Amino acid sequence: MSKSKNKIFTCYTSTECNSCKIIKKRKFTDGDIVFATAENCSECDGKMVITKIFGVAMD
Amino acid sequence: MEILGYNFDEFLAWVGEDTDTLMMLIWILPVIIFVFYGQRIQLMISSNEIKKDIGKLDEYTTSTKKDFLNYVKNNLTSKSDPSKKLDSFFDYFTIMPVDMDPNGIITKINHLIRSREDFIRLQINGMFSNLSSVELSKLQNLLEIVTTLQLFHKHTRHLYLTAKKQKNFPLILPLQMMIPFIMEEALALKDAMPAIKNGQPIGDGIGPMIVGQMMLGTTKESAAFETVWSKTTFEDRELFLMKAEGPNATVGRPGDGLEKIISIKKPDLVIMIDASLKLEGEDSASIAKGFGAAIGGIGTERFKIEEIATKNNIPILALVVKQSIHEAITLMTEDIANSAKTVKDELHQMIRENTTSGQSVLVIGVGNTIGVSQ
Numbered sequence: 001m002s003k004s005k006n007k008i009f010t011c012y013t014s015t016e017c018n019s020c021k022i023i024k025k026r027k028f029t030d031g032d033i034v035f036a037t038a039e040n041c042s043e044c045d046g047k048m049v050i051t052k053i054f055g056v057a058m059d
Numbered sequence: 060m061e062i063l064g065y066n067f068d069e070f071l072a073w074v075g076e077d078t079d080t081l082m083m084l085i086w087i088l089p090v091i092i093f094v095f096y097g098q099r100i101q102l103m104i105s106s107n108e109i110k111k112d113i114g115k116l117d118e119y120t121t122s123t124k125k126d127f128l129n130y131v132k133n134n135l136t137s138k139s140d141p142s143k144k145l146d147s148f149f150d151y152f153t154i155m156p157v158d159m160d161p162n163g164i165i166t167k168i169n170h171l172i173r174s175r176e177d178f179i180r181l182q183i184n185g186m187f188s189n190l191s192s193v194e195l196s197k198l199q200n201l202l203e204i205v206t207t208l209q210l211f212h213k214h215t216r217h218l219y220l221t222a223k224k225q226k227n228f229p230l231i232l233p234l235q236m237m238i239p240f241i242m243e244e245a246l247a248l249k250d251a252m253p254a255i256k257n258g259q260p261i262g263d264g265i266g267p268m269i270v271g272q273m274m275l276g277t278t279k280e281s282a283a284f285e286t287v288w289s290k291t292t293f294e295d296r297e298l299f300l301m302k303a304e305g306p307n308a309t310v311g312r313p314g315d316g317l318e319k320i321i322s323i324k325k326p327d328l329v330i331m332i333d334a335s336l337k338l339e340g341e342d343s344a345s346i347a348k349g350f351g352a353a354i355g356g357i358g359t360e361r362f363k364i365e366e367i368a369t370k371n372n373i374p375i376l377a378l379v380v381k382q383s384i385h386e387a388i389t390l391m392t393e394d395i396a397n398s399a400k401t402v403k404d405e406l407h408q409m410i411r412e413n414t415t416s417g418q419s420v421l422v423i424g425v426g427n428t429i430g431v432s433q
Contacts, residue, residue, distance in 0.1 A: 009390055011259055033306045034260055034431040035271055052399075053260050053430055055390035 009055035019046030028053060098228040105235050109219050112238050116212040119249045123208055127201050130256050135187045148202055149209050169359040196308040200255045204248045211245050247385040254390040255308060260430040262386040262395050266332040267302040269399050270424025271433035274300050279433060282316030285309045293410060297419035299326055305428035313423050314363030325371055326421040328414050333425035334387050335379035344394035345381045346402055353377035354425045378405055
């Protein structure tokens with residue numbers, strides 16, 4: 001988490017399943033890299049790929 | 060009533076007869092004070108504000124330095140205590156080449172900057188065992204942040220103290236004008252530390268992120284130091300894709316990369332995708348199209364790209380994602396990350412409009428590719 005101008009940013013990782021195309025958002029964990037494969041899909045057991053890593057400002 | 064032989068009763072009686080005299084005295088006194096001491100009063104007010112900012116700069120420098128050393132101690136295995144050596148790096152300076160005769164200065168600057176990078180890389184590499192290229196690039200970026208903040212603090216303090224010492228008000232004016240911009244950049248640098256330490260993408264990484272996605276499933280080859288390229292097709296056109304090698308915290312060497320690609324096959328068009336500083340009033344993550352080499356930095360890479368493109372008569376188009384300095388070097392915001400799809404659509408449109416079937420296009424994703432692979 002980073003803090004700036006009274007804003008605290010939380011980092012999220014967005015993943016997409018290669019098979020069923022489901023998109024999921026979770027908190028960033030160490031080692032996450034954009035376009036790297038992540039955990040298996042909970043819906044179809046397909047491979048999830050990290051599509052985005054971004055910060056969301058919390059009030 | 061007599062004070063020091065002066066009869067105040069007489070004075071008050073005189074004033075009482077004529078209130079205009081009292082008003083005149085009330086007005087004249089500040090005028091006299093401002094005529095003789097105006098500059099000093101202004102200097103006092105301005106310097107108080109600047110002093111507060113210098114205090115903040117000092118705090119930023121100390122905290123980032125501490126953060127950096129803690130990161131090194133907790134995450135890396137060093138052969139000996141690295142604190143002392145790293146501490147000496149913070150004070151390193153660079154003497155820019157003489158510009159009285161500017162002919163050939165770009166080559167000199169390029170050589171100087173690369174020598175500095177190579178030296179720091181070699182020194183850091185020698186200090187730690189089993190250092191991966193990602194960690195090495197992260198350390199270089201973190202070191203750059205601390206060094207820049209220290210430089211900001213030292214220079215601002217120098218100008219402030221000189222003005223105070225010489226009681227020279229005009230000397231503090233340029234500093235007063237520049238300090239909001241310095242503080243904006245300093246805050247951005249301080250806030251960039253967590254993203255770099257955690258290997259998370261920053262706003263500047265939008266270009267490499269778009270090109271990195273297009274590179275998925277293609278065979279990547281080295282184009283230059285820390286720079287990769289690959290080939291793909293789009294609507295009967297040949298696409299060459301180039302970006303810095305992720306997930307390292309690097310911008311690569313797109314100038315050298317372009318030189319290599321040109322030696323293999325000359326593209327008919329070059330499109331550069333980069334983050335660009337937004338103007339006040341512009342929306343973050345808005346997209347703009349234009350002409351010319353979209354690449355920041357000291358100017359050596361841009362010079363090289365422009366020179367190669369001119370020599371080979373290749374048009375250069377630019378696609379930029381607008382953002383503030385803070386957004387560009389800190390954790391990528393959701394809006395910027397979401398703009399990737401729109402930029403990709405715009406890129407495809409640009410390719411369709413500016414090339415014909417059978418032609419080739421080089422797409423360069425410019426920016427720091429930390430946390431973004433390909």
